[in-house]
Amino acid sequence: MNDPVKDDAERKQVTVLFADVSGSMDLAEQEDPEEWREIMQRFFALLAETVTRFEGTVDKFTGDGIMAIFGAPIAHEDHPRRACYAALQMLDDVAEYAAELRREKGLNFSTRIGINSGEVVAGAIGGGGGSAYTAIGHTVGLAQRMEALAEPGKAYLTESTAELAHGYLDLRDLGEFEIKGASRPVEVFELAGVGQARSRLDLARERGFSQFVGREGDIARLEEALARAKGGEANAVGVVAEPGIGKSRLYHEFAQRCRGEGLEVFEAQAQAHGKSIPFMPILQMLRSFYAIGDQDPEQMAREKIAGRSLLLDPAFADDLPLVFDFLGVPDPERPVPKMNPEGRGRALGDFLCRLVSNPARRKTLVLIVEDLHWIDEGSQMMLHGLIEGMGGTPTLVLVNYRPEHTPAWSESPVYETIDLQPLNRDDTAQLLCDIIGCDPSLDGIDEPIHERTGGNPFFIEEIVRELDESGYLEGERGTYRLAKPIEDAGVPVTVQAVLAARIDRLDSEAKHLLQVASVVGKEVSGEALQLTAGLGEDQQEAVLGALIDAGFLYEAELYPQRRFAFRHPLTREVAYGTQLASQREATHAAAARAMIELIPPERHDERAAQIADHLKQGGETLDAARWSARGAHWAGHSRPRDAMRLWHETMELAGRLEVDEESDALAIASRLAQIQFAWRVGMDLEEQALLLDEAEEIADRRGDLHSKVLVRMSASGRPGLQLHTDEWLSQVKEMTALSDQAGDPHLRVAIRAAGAYAYLIAADFGGFERALDEIVDLADGDITIGSGIILNTPLAWAEMGKGMARREQGDLEAAEAHFERSLEISVEADDPETASWVRSNQAGLMALRGDIEGALSVARRNCELTERIGDVFSRSLAIANLAWAHLAAEEFQEALDAIDEADRTYREAMGIGGEMEAWRSQLRARALAGVGRNEEAIAEAEWAVRTSEERGLYWSLPIALLALGRARHAAGRPGAVEALEEAERVARETNAITCLLDIEAQRELVAG
């Protein structure tokens, strides 16, 4: 059951080529069918041979032509180029044969070719033994349309191919075409010939190199090797690294230095599609040695070859016919003696060796051969011979290749390798600064880019191009700005081609395991992988070893458990993306089951979110909803934002289920929970209303009183509403009665705990304490009672509330004891939220009692703690209390800054000021007065008074009036006495003794 469905089909990036022999139908009538068949056979053979030569696959014969795919089943990173080269070759071949037919039979043939690149699903199709490998998808259809569009004798390709082949091929833009079946116009190009670029680096050069960064150590090693070579100690260096790390660029920079010193540097490179073309790099090297240009007439080329060779050593005269022939400029007067290919290769190798090691050559020679992993056998042998034979001459041979290759001379004592490493963080940052610039909007962007690309400069450059093209970046190279937050930036096709080709070189088991790992996660345990992939232990070990050796995975952890991680996040993305959705789904489900089985049950909660995610992607919605709810519970008030996100997820999942008791329960619980987090971390008011309506509807439908009470309480009896306290209190009373009716002690406690707050805000301290006492009674020492329904630990909150009531009524010692007790309970209940409220209150109390330093330090620490929780309600409260401590310390500017931040924090998240806004406002008025901004202080205090009066916020009213009296007095404005008298009246009425003392002191000050 743990064996995910294994379908061999895959999503792949490929280039599709259609070629037909046009006009064929009319011609068929004129010809004898047998002869006709022979002609067509010959055409097909020409086309098919060319496809094979460029390592494409003939997908099918279409009757009058063929369909070929490049990049599948084996991925080639240069599939678009291969298809284009093949097309050019086909046009040539067909033209030649067509000319022959025209001459000999008067028949007119021509071919048309269409090319397109993109994603296909490729795999075996059909059944009953008749299945065949084929590619399916829109990409295929578009290639066929290109063929239909093409003029006879031409090859047309789409923008998708052009983007990848640009530079390597000469393309003529034909403009946009409306194509049937394509949603938007397609830009079409005609393939005109081969382009200038031969390597990725040529393309980069054409675009303008980015600044060369890092590599000091590597250059130093090359310099050492060069110094030895100059001293007559010929040697060779191989730079080894994965594609795009910068092998070519390093040599480019080094070659520039060498040329700058006046040394001779000759370069050659093996080509991806060139394995079947013998001696290509050697030829290239010799042409550059003899300075033969592409356009040089044969005679001139021969003169150059002869001139340079004979100048070195007249003995080379005997070799000239062979060299002329090899370089494609045979001398008609001096034909080469007949030789078998092996003998010829040996003779040439020998010549090369003598050429390089000739004592007449004094100048140091640097030979660079790139991309040995693509080199043909013959060239490899020649190079080997050269390295062995060059001893004692001033020669440095530099080669580079990818890690999967090992050159024939790897054991030679004159040979050393440099493992070129990815760029480090600083180099990446510097490179990015050069490519995208340093606009402030880009701050922090290098971190994720470095992480994602693993410091591969090619990937970095391509990712930036992708970000530019998909509108995340605005502006131009070197001066970009971030246009929108980067979320789902895809893998650039160029990068995908490179990585997919690497993955495809794995054998099928390793590839399968890599794909499974990519589904399981960035990091996977060996056991989870085994359970999910269904391989035997030994088999898995072997395959993992291969994946580690090939640099795909590494052992992230050995103990207590072996864990494997992807070396590059991009590889994971590509391995993930190449699988069919159905296969991925099965693997996700298997991964979830493996996690549930392997993770000890006591740790299920903390991994629940991850399990839920796998289940969701695995299409197991009900289980996903259950695990998501579990994860949300666990995140709870320690990580309210995660909890909110998971409850939202649970709601969405529940919404996809058929309606039954469980899905209803999940639907209600997830909505109520979100509302509980809404007043903590913020949520759009409309969205809240919608959630409540939906929850109420379900509760009504099910006749679920328990839920109904909670919904109603959430709608009108919770913090964060702009209600008048009369209305708030009446709701609280009604809900309390209803909860008693429902009877569940947890609910009764939860409703009382949430409702009690309304009494405090209304300064009904008696009512407040009564409600809290009821909680203490009902709890009977059980700290878990009613926990997490609305407030996290009602009992801790009851103790804290009692402390607040005592504080307001002047009994500071009792207040302190209650706070202590409350803190103990919250810590015991592992409830950082309530703990933070208690600490806020403790700081305020310390300030009241004159322990200014203590108040500041507790308040500061509390701010840090709440920041970590990420809960806006608690954080705003903590910062406001810090402001209070600053006021007590007469640090008015700090107080003002803090209160502004507290207010902004709250409003940004909630969109409104909440029930504490008047309280914060009076603090602000005091801070303003403190810094001498008296007029503003008066206006602020007036607002606090007005707001308190309008909404019945009697707890903050006397304090606000006190602040107003103070501010007016400080400004020498009238009305100070009146405000203080009114403050005193309200304070007496509400029995706010502590406040009253302050008011009286202030009245004396004003009177005195």
Ligand SMILES: Nc1ncnc2c1ncn2[C@@H]1O[C@H](COP(=O)(O)OP(=O)(O)OP(=O)(O)O)[C@@H](O)[C@H]1O
């Ligand atoms: N040190 C560097 N500083 C800045 N840019 C670099 C550096 N190294 C490489 N690049 C850039 O990264 C891109 C890829 O580099 P390069 O072509 O040298 O990779 P490679 O290792 O030769 O890859 P391949 O194996 O595909 O040939 C180029 O555009 C190059 O200019």
Ligand SMILES: [Mg+2]
């Ligand atoms: Mg290279």
